[in-house]
Amino acid sequence: MTFDLFADAEPDRMWCEQLCTGAVVLRRFALAHEAAILTALDGITGAAPLRHMITPGGFRMSVAMTNCGRYGWVTDRTGYRYDTTDPASGKPWPGMPEVFLALAQAAASSAGFDGFTPDACLINRYEPGTRLSLHQDRNERDFDAPIVSVSLGIPAVFQFGGARREDKPMRVPLTHGDVVVWGGPARLRYHGVLPLKEATHPLVGHHRINLTFRKAA
DNA sequence: CAGTACCG
DNA sequence: GACG
Numbered sequence: 160m161t162f163d164l165f166a167d168a169e170p171d172r173m174w175c176e177q178l179c180t181g182a183v184v185l186r187r188f189a190l191a192h193e194a195a196i197l198t199a200l201d202g203i204t205g206a207a208p209l210r211h212m213i214t215p216g217g218f219r220m221s222v223a224m225t226n227c228g229r230y231g232w233v234t235d236r237t238g239y240r241y242d243t244t245d246p247a248s249g250k251p252w253p254g255m256p257e258v259f260l261a262l263a264q265a266a267a268s269s270a271g272f273d274g275f276t277p278d279a280c281l282i283n284r285y286e287p288g289t290r291l292s293l294h295q296d297r298n299e300r301d302f303d304a305p306i307v308s309v310s311l312g313i314p315a316v317f318q319f320g321g322a323r324r325e326d327k328p329m330r331v332p333l334t335h336g337d338v339v340v341w342g343g344p345a346r347l348r349y350h351g352v353l354p355l356k357e358a359t360h361p362l363v364g365h366h367r368i369n370l371t372f373r374k375a376a
Numbered sequence: 377c378a379g380t381a382c383c384g
Numbered sequence: 385g386a387c388g
Contacts, residue, residue, distance in 0.1 A: 218379040234378070283378095294378040324377075351378080 165191065165265035175269070178319055178331065181305075181345030183270045189262055189309050190336035196311065196370075197362060199256035200282070203227045206253045207245050209284050215239070221289035222352075228255040230279040230375035232298065239298050241279060241375040255280055262338075263307045263372035270340035272305040277372035285315065285355050285367040293320060293328065293351040296373065304374035305342025311335055311370070312363030313355065320349035335360055 165188065176184045189196060209223035212234045226232060230241040231252040245252055259280055267275035283291070296306055308317075310333040317339065320328035328349065333339070341348060352369075359365055 212378090214377085214379055216377080216379055220378065222378080224378095232378090239378075291378060292380095296378090 165189075165262060178329065178339075178341070179345055179348075181343035182319065182339070182341035182348070184331060184333070185266055185269055185338040185340065187336040188266055188269070188338040189311070192258055192262065193311070193336065193362060195258045196262065196309075199258055200368065202256070203253045203282065207231075207248065207250075209282070210247060220291075221286075222291055223284040223286075225252075225282045226280060227253045227259065227282065228277065228279045232279060232281045232373075232375070241298060259370065259372070262309065266307050266309075266338045266340055267305055267342075270305065270342070272340065272342050275304055275307070275372075275374070277304070277307070277374055279373045279375040281371040281373070283369040283371070285312075285352065285369070287313075287355050287357045287365065290354040291352040293318060293324060293349045295347050295349055296371075297347060298375070299373050300376050301374075302346045305340055305346065307372040308339040309370040309372075310337045310339075310367065312360045312367040313358035313365065315355055315367050315369075316353040318349075318351040318353060320351075322347060322349075324349055335363070 207225045314334045317331040318328035320326045
């Protein structure tokens with residue numbers, strides 16, 4: 160699958176918003192392939208079920224997570240890390256579907272980051288009331304590659320802050336099909352998701368799914 | 377501190 | 385009770 164299948168599929172329904180140097184929102188970017196994405200997602204969660212991981216502080220995360228790709232992001236009492244195996248099964252994470260890879264590469268290119276080769280996709284499932292507090296993505300080996308974040312399902316408010324936790328984050332409403340890309344000077348910016356409100360999406364149901372693509376190694 | 381609790 |  161190529162860039163054309165995404166960026167050129169329905170250009171009149173897509174637009175781009177710049178958040179700062181190195182960060183953009185690609186509105187409705189994933190919409191054209193929502194069915195293929197959701198089908199692939201079912202395959203992944205069937206093999207590597209969503210689960211609530213434990214933070215190093217011993218707290219259960221409200222957001223349920225799983226992974227696909229060579230590396231998966233995991234957390235437990237010993238800390239955050241990338242692992243090639245699912246600690247719940249001992250098996251490798253499900254492979255990254257072609258449609259995921261094509262989506263991530265097309266979004267990165269559209270945002271000005273050519274040659275993005277993600278080897279990790281963290282999948283987050285948010286129920287109403289769940290949240291992800293402000294954090295940095297900093298467990299990757301190098302920070303040259305951008306982060307590509309795909310929103311599916313019910314709306315959420317994304318927080319996008321600065322290089323320091325104290326920097327007041329901007330609030331960015333995200334809906335089904337929106338893709339946020341940040342890299343370069345924005346790569347280590349703090350970000351998070353405010354508690355979700357009750358809502359229903361006709362295809363996804365009463366929750367939000369987020370796909371976060373990274374180059375872990 | 378990828379968390380919750382508490383308080384104004 | 386929602387919000388910061």
